[in-house]
Amino acid sequence: MSTETPAGRAIRVRSRRDLRTGRRRRAHSCWDHLIAAPLWPLHGANLGTLLRTCDAVGACLAVPRWPWVPEALRRGNTLRTGGCVHWVNDPCRWLADRRDDGTRILGIELAEDAVRLADLPMARGRTVLVLGHEQTGIPPEALDLLNEVVEIPMIGTGASLNVAVAGSLVLYKLAGMA
Numbered sequence: 001m002s003t004e005t006p007a008g009r010a011i012r013v014r015s016r017r018d019l020r021t022g023r024r025r026r027a028h029s030c031w032d033h034l035i036a037a038p039l040w041p042l043h044g045a046n047l048g049t050l051l052r053t054c055d056a057v058g059a060c061l062a063v064p065r066w067p068w069v070p071e072a073l074r075r076g077n078t079l080r081t082g083g084c085v086h087w088v089n090d091p092c093r094w095l096a097d098r099r100d101d102g103t104r105i106l107g108i109e110l111a112e113d114a115v116r117l118a119d120l121p122m123a124r125g126r127t128v129l130v131l132g133h134e135q136t137g138i139p140p141e142a143l144d145l146l147n148e149v150v151e152i153p154m155i156g157t158g159a160s161l162n163v164a165v166a167g168s169l170v171l172y173k174l175a176g177m178a
Contacts (some may be wrong), residue, residue, distance in 0.1 A: 043134060
């Protein structure tokens with residue numbers, strides 16, 4: 001399908017075959033560079049959405065080992081393969097261990113001195129992106145484990161974005177794709 005642009009140039013939509021030839025044939029192994037960590041999820045559907053975004057940007061997903069999470073990932077995963085998932089038993093301990101090994105711990109939160117999304121640099125080293133609970137945010141005990149916080153400016157009436165949408169925006173920025 002093509003349409004004429006104002007400049008008179010035709011826009012050609014790429015076919016599924018064209019897209020497949022430019023993408024990986026199978027899921028990436030764990031690169032351990034960029035990890036999205038929705039460690040206090042409320043809605044299972046957000047986990048599947050984040051897993052798909054992780055696949056798109058070459059990131060991994062770290063999730064709590066809660067009884068309902070494996071099923072939520074299975075239900076929400078629309079990829080042909082499983083994706084890279086790290087299972088976390090104790091979220092705060094896991095974050096502390098990552099921070100102690102030199103990993104940059106970045107949270108998405110509405111906080112003083114937060115970096116605006118537009119000013120966030122691409123991840124140059126191992127980075128964990130912490131996503132909080134959809135209603136209560138990142139727990140206070142985990143806030144102390146963050147190296148920095150990013151916020152997504154909004155001009156609408158809502159207080160914040162859905163956790164999967166917010167996580168996806170920041171992942172694209174950290175991956176250098178936005």
